[in-house]
Amino acid sequence: MGKPVKKINPGGERARHTKEFKLEAVRLLEQGEKTGAQLALELGVARNQLYKWQEQLRVKGEDNAFRGPGAKPVSERSEIERLKREVKELREERDILKKAAKYFAKQLP
Secondary structure (H helix, E strand, O other), X not given: OOOOOOOOOOOOOOOOOOHHHXXXXXXXXXXXXXXXXXXXXXXXXXXXXXXXXXXXXXXXXXXXXXXXXXXXXXXXXXXXXXXXXXXXXXXXXXXXXXXXXXHHHHHOO
């Protein structure tokens, strides 16, 4: 009937790989000493995943590829932190003004 298929990820749990692992896998793929299928079996990843990593590296470059899920660039993270601090200050100022308005409203005849 054919060969039994060996599952790469029998548990069904999603594998996470480091940026270094992905860079090395793409480097080995581009060396061409082994086919994508052979390399994928040795590394324990799906063959198409190797090609996706290769494409991502080609499109985004080494610095921006494999940043992880939802990881923001450093410039955006610092901007977000600055905005959070500003929001906190503005809320504190608003609360002080509310209290002052109540106080002075009581003082009016």
